[in-house]
Amino acid sequence: MKKKICSILLAAALALTVTACGSSGGSTDGSTQAVTTSSESKTDKDTLVILGAENWQASLSPLKHTSTMMLHAEAIALEHLLVMDEKTQEPQPNLATEWSYDDSQTVLTVKLREGVKFHDGSDFTAEDAAASCEAYSSSQNVSGSWWADELKCKVIDDYTFTITPASGKPLGSLVNMLCSTPIMSADDLADPENTLDKRYNGTGPYKMVSFENDTATYELFDDYWGTLPKIKKIEYKYVADATTRLSALQSGEADVIERVDSDAVSVLESDSNIVVDKFLTTECKHLIPKFKMPPMNEKLVRKAIAYAIDYDGIVNDIFGGYAEKADSFISSTIWGYKAVGGVGEYDPEKAAECLKEAGYENGEGLPELNIYTSVGFYPKTKEYYEYIAACLQAVGINCKVVPLDTSSWGDVLYEETPCYMIDCGWQPSGIEPELKLNSWYAAGRISHYEPTAELQDIMDRFATETDPDKRKQILQDEYLPALAEEMPDIPIIKSMTIFGVRSNVKGLEYTSGADYIFTNVTKE
Missing domain, CATH: 3.40.190.10 (Periplasmic binding protein-like II)
Known part of the structure; x- marks a missing residue:
């Protein structure tokens, strides 16, 4: 019965989003549009052109x-x-x-x-x-x-x-x-x-030589202490529109593009001039309640929202399998990961029970809850949040999805009261769990959540424990279950990062945080 309800909700959600697909993080209309492809790269053989999906910040520091x-x-x-x-x-x-x-x-x-x-x-x-x-x-x-x-x-x-x-x-x-x-x-x-605000001055194999028009340009640093890569120049550009990024890759004007939409994978894989790299990263996507906006400070309301979401429907029907259901507060690529009960669990009956216990039976007494989400950066955000809104509506929680361009979304992400809930992904540059946990659950962080005394004690013991085995035990047996009990945010999916790469680019590798490894890169 659950699956039948969700199929109806999915159809309704997709009907709501079809007119906005072109601006929704590289969604169906834009991603699968026919584009003239080129068998030859239009970029210099010694230059790698990368198109990023997130906007540059005001400072480079x-x-x-x-x-x-x-x-x-x-x-x-x-x-x-x-x-x-x-x-x-x-x-x-x-x-x-x-x-x-x-x-x-x-x-x-x-x-x-x-x-x-x-x-x-x-x-x-x-x-x-x-x-x-x-x-x-x-x-x-x-x-x-x-x-x-x-x-x-x-x-x-x-x-x-x-x-x-x-x-x-x-x-x-x-x-x-x-x-x-x-x-x-x-x-x-x-x-x-x-200095720091305007340029990068590091010790790496590439030095930044210019930053203008949303493009950072790097050239080989001849005095690098290690082995120099073979590619002499890198151009890293911000391009907001997913369709534009896709077209640039297909035409040969770009060598690598980030955040490829799942709908575009089959199109790119059928093109002999393009290779698709896809893998799970350190990133999870979350729905973040803003705790300064009642009733988001009520645990039972947060749990009702978590139980009301059909996570498998999001993964399979919206992402086409190019994601995994979140089952913890950290990605499975992170050190110490363990699935935890209550996360990623779809149970509308439990959602209804939580609402009733909180005093909002069938959603009565709740305000309309708005959800802010970005478009153009994270793939499929508008689609799956319209779907989430439909899931919540099914248990009596009225929601309104408010799409924002990436820059505007970033401006309000850390504010206390811009909305009831906001979409966010978190892709740490390493596998240390504190890169996610401390950034989100320490007092006053992204959701303005204040840990309970019990959770704070666990956090403190985890922070000061230096024995790896004991650290892992605290994380898996205490910290993650305590977060599941509190539900300070709702993990939605483990992200599968998808890169489109011209087939003449060889040897490009990535870290689990999706940083590039250029050591062995060549262009044929």
Whole structure:
């Protein structure tokens, strides 16, 4: 019976969205439209042109955003102290060559690689590493939301420094977090308006040479300490419209496009000039209640919403299988992942029971709940939120979906009271779970949720536990179940990121956070 109801809802939802498909994150009309294809790339053989789907921020500083596209862009030029081997889930040397804890498991001593230069020609030293760690973890910066504690660093010599959590307590995520902390010049950090805000000055194989017209241009850095890639130039462009991105790939004007719509996959796969790369990433999509907007502060209302959603219908009927139902508050690519009961569970009867217990039987007494969602960035957002609204309507919860362009959506995402609920994805640059958990569930974060005393105790113990096995046990047996009990947001899907790539581009790889790995890339 459930499935029959959902089929009716799906048809209604798709009927509502058909007139707006062209602007809905690369939806059906735009994605499958016939476009003249070219067997030859129109880009230079030494240049890789990438079209991104998310808008650039006003500042390029890594300290001022948690934006997915910005993370991708800065990873082209900036490096980290460590890199994560995602197969073993163990950190490996990079700009740092050695690291070790003292007996208290609180002070981490880090030894750095010598002979490394920044793109401006200055030497990379412990002063730069220390300044970067302190700034990136600071609660005064947006990037500090990734962290469960601030860092205090002490320079020992030019190539040695120590890291101590500001609280004086151990920080279990510290070493993993160093795999996601971009290293900047201490001089740039001291003068951000003239440097960090305007350009990337890193130690990576590519240096930024210009940023204009929504395009960042990078060229090989001849003084790079490691092995240089073969591609000499990268152009990373923001293109808001999914159809425009698709057309550029098909015509050969772009080499790589991001956020391909699931409807376009079969079209691209039938084109011998294009390869489709698709894989699960660190990203999950969530419906975020704004807790300053009653009744979103009521747990039973949030649970009713969660039970009312047909997640399988979204995955199969809207995404065509190019996603997975969320069954936890973190992606299955994240360290310590475990499915948790109550997440991704479709049960309209339980939804009705929760509403009745909350005093809103059949939805009576509830206001119309608006849901803000972006279009043009995340694929299929308008379609599946119209479907979610229909699911909620079926249990008596009246909803209105309000689509926003990506920039406008980003402007209101962190506000306290712009709407009752807002759509958001979260794609951390690494597999450390705190990159998601602390960013969302610490007090005053994206939904303005305030953890209960019980949940806060679990969060604190998880943050300070340094033994990996004990950390994982806390995460799986306490933290994730406690979130399921509170339901501070509603996980919807595990995202399958889909890239379109010209077939003459060989060797392009990605991290689980969908950052590019250019080491072995060539263009034929």
